[in-house]
Structures are given as structure tokens and as C-alpha cells.
Amino acid sequence: MTKQYxxxxxxxxxxxxxxxxxxxxxxxxxxxxxxxxxxxxxxxxSLCLNENVDPSVRSDAETFLNDLLPEEYPKFQHTYxxxxxxxxxxxxxxxxxxxxxxxxNGRLLLGTWQGIYLFEHRxxxxxxxxxITLQGE
Numbered sequence: 533m534t535k536q537y538x539x540x541x542x543x544x545x546x547x548x549x550x551x552x553x554x555x556x557x558x559x560x561x562x563x564x565x566x567x568x569x570x571x572x573x574x575x576x577x578s579l580c581l582n583e584n585v586d587p588s589v590r591s592d593a594e595t596f597l598n599d600l601l602p603e604e605y606p607k608f609q610h611t612y613x614x615x616x617x618x619x620x621x622x623x624x625x626x627x628x629x630x631x632x633x634x635x636x637n638g639r640l641l642l643g644t645w646q647g648i649y650l651f652e653h654r655x656x657x658x659x660x661x662x663x664i665t666l667q668g669e
Contacts, residue, residue: 566668584647
């Protein structure tokens with residue numbers, strides 16, 4: 533069995549946004565064992581799996597990536613959409629735009645402290661769309 537959904541997220545501010553529940557809500561039990569693939573249709577945000585309890589993980593990740601890819605970098609040529617655009621594209625290249633996760637007994641098989649995040653890299657981004665493909669039996 534294969535199912536596919538488009539999850540539309542509203543505009544979110546810069547930073548890591550926990551979206552695990554939104555993904556879980558789409559699992560209707562029709563696939564007991566299989567995989568869910570998440571694909572973000574954007575190049576200035578990312579998807580990631582990370583610690584979901586301590587909020588300092590989120591702020592530390594944001595701080596580190598901003599230090600690694602500063603907006604003031606003078607050699608960036610792609611600045612048409614603002615100073616945060618090229619660093620956002622590079623962050624997407626580092627973190628990625630997709631995740632593949634196991635499903636068992638009709639639910640995500642995440643570790644105890646794991647959560648799925650949309651990592652927004654822009655200050656004033658539009659809404660984001662994630663294509664969710666569920667495969668299994």
C-alpha cells in the first residue's frame with residue numbers, strides 16, 4: 533500500500549519547529565509496517581530529526597549554523613531575496629530536505645527523545661509544503 537499527502541505549514545519564524553504530531557496525525561493505521569518519506573519542497577528550510585525535550589538544543593543549533601554561515605559574508609552574490617537567503621540555501625544543503633523513517637504497528641518508530649523538525653532558515657519565509665509518502669503493508 534502506498535499513500536501520499538501534502539502537508540501545508542503556515543509561515544513560521546526562523547528556528548526549529550517541532551512537527552512530529554502533524555506527521556503522526558496523517559498515519560491512519562492503514563500501514564502497519566513500512567516507511568514514511570518526508571520531502572520538503574523548498575530550498576531555504578530543512579527537515580531534521582533531533583532531540584525534542586530541551587529547547588536549548590534548538591537555540592544552540594540556530595546559533596551554530598548562524599555562526600557557520602553568517603549573513604554578512606561579503607562573497608555571497610545571491611542576495612536578491614535578502615541577506616538571509618544564501619545562508620538559508622547553504623543550511624538546506626547541509627541539513628537536507630528529506631527524511632525516511634520507519635513505521636511499526638501503524639506509528640512512527642522514533643527514539644524516546646527524537647522529534648521531527650522543520651528548520652526554518654529565513655526571517656520572513658512563506659508557508660512550507662512537505663510531501664509525505666507512506667509505504668508498507
